[in-house]
Amino acid sequence: MAEASIDTLGVALEPILDLRAAGSLKSTLQQSLVRGQPLMIDASAVSRMSTACVQVFTAAVLETQKSGAALILKKSSPVFDAAFVTLGLADILNSIKPQDAK
Numbered sequence: 397m398a399e400a401s402i403d404t405l406g407v408a409l410e411p412i413l414d415l416r417a418a419g420s421l422k423s424t425l426q427q428s429l430v431r432g433q434p435l436m437i438d439a440s441a442v443s444r445m446s447t448a449c450v451q452v453f454t455a456a457v458l459e460t461q462k463s464g465a466a467l468i469l470k471k472s473s474p475v476f477d478a479a480f481v482t483l484g485l486a487d488i489l490n491s492i493k494p495q496d497a498k
Contacts, residue, residue: 408438413449425456434466445479469493
């Protein structure tokens with residue numbers, strides 16, 4: 397899931413982010429953020445996303461905003477985006493998208 401480079405860490409999310417995947421997603425994000433490197437997320441393969449995974453991801457975004465760490469959504473699927481919009485969290489999603497992708 398994680399791919400390291402010199403100055404950023406890339407994480408490609410799994411296609412199925414259902415309730416069973418929430419714990420694994422939380423661990424992956426926590427381990428990646430603890431390194432202190434900017435984190436680039438590729439959510440382009442996500443084809444299913446549960447509310448639990450949206451909550452986990454939202455918590456990671458809020459934590460990075462609080463700590464000043466960088467978390468950037470490099471790519472996202474329509475399903476990933478819709479999960480946030482449906483729950484009224486479009487602002488969270490937009491806060492991590494590159495300016496040219498909004």
